[in-house]
Each structure stands twice: as structure tokens, then as C-alpha cells.
Amino acid sequence: xxxxxxxxxxxxxxxxxxxxxxxxxxxxxxxxxxxxxxxxxxxxxxxxxxxxxxxxxxxxxxxxxxxxxxxxxxxxxxxxxxxxxxxxxxxxxxxxxxxxxxxxxxxxxx
Numbered sequence: 001x002x003x004x005x006x007x008x009x010x011x012x013x014x015x016x017x018x019x020x021x022x023x024x025x026x027x028x029x030x031x032x033x034x035x036x037x038x039x040x041x042x043x044x045x046x047x048x049x050x051x052x053x054x055x056x057x058x059x060x061x062x063x064x065x066x067x068x069x070x071x072x073x074x075x076x077x078x079x080x081x082x083x084x085x086x087x088x089x090x091x092x093x094x095x096x097x098x099x100x101x102x103x104x105x106x107x108x109x110x
Contacts (some may be wrong), residue, residue, distance in 0.1 A: 008043035011100025016050035022059070022070060024090035026052035032059050032070065034082050039074035045100040047082040 001009075009031055015021070016028045028050040035041030049070060051059060058065065065071040069087030078084050086093045086105055093105035 005043040008045050008048060011045040012048035013050050015045065015096075015100050015102065019090075020052035020055050021049045021089055022051050022055035026054070029053055030056045032056050034059075034070060034085070034087070035072040035074060035080070041072075041082070044082065044098050046096040046098050049087070049096075 012021075012031055013028070018028060020026045020028045030051055030053065032049045032051050033041045033043075034047050034049060041047050049059070051070075055070075059070040062070075066073055069085050072080060072082055072085050074080060083095065083098060086095055089096075089102065095103040095105065097103055
């Protein structure tokens with residue numbers, strides 16, 4: 001892993017404060033690529049989520065994974081860029097930024 005990749009992982013794990021970035025309840029254990037590496041996704045913090053084991057599994061298999069933004073379909077155009085795709089982050093819609101921050105989009109009511 002090169003220095004830029006390592007920095008991306010470090011920023012994503014720091015952003016999580018040890019808790020899953022999806023559910024916010026369990027300990028984060030795995031870093032997930034929203035746009036998979038095999039589809040051109042990189043190690044920018046906007047493409048990475050630090051998730052617990054169950055949420056990481058759901059990020060690969062749940063029927064709503066694209067709707068809630070934990071996974072992004074590959075393709076061309078700005079709508080396929082992680083920085084342009086909001087994610088349901090602990091109950092709120094946010095954009096993940098390239099510097100490892102969060103840009104708030106408001107509370108989601110269930």
C-alpha cells in the first residue's frame with residue numbers, strides 16, 4: 001500500500017471514531033470501498049466507509065445498498081463519483097469529503 005492509500009484509510013478510520021459509519025452502534029472493523037476497486041474506486045476517504053461486520057456484509061448484498069449510498073454503481077459521469085453521491089451515515093444523509101470530513105445533508109426520518 002502506498003502512502004496516499006494509507007492516508008485515505010487512516011482518514012476514514014479517524015472519521016469513524018471506532019464506530020460503524022453505517023449503523024453507528026457497533027465497533028467498526030473493516031474498511032469498505034463504496035465504488036469497488038475492481039470498478040475503478042480508489043482510496044480517497046470519500047470512497048471509503050469504516051463498517052462493522054454485519055453492515056459490511058450488507059454493503060455487498062443488501063437490496064438497498066445503492067439507494068443508501070454504501071455502494072456505488074460503476075459508470076461514467078459525475079453521478080458515479082463517490083464525492084458526488086450522498087450516503088446514509090448513522091441516520092443522516094451526508095457527503096463524504098476527500099479530506100476525510102463530512103458535509104451534512106440533514107436528518108432522515110424513518
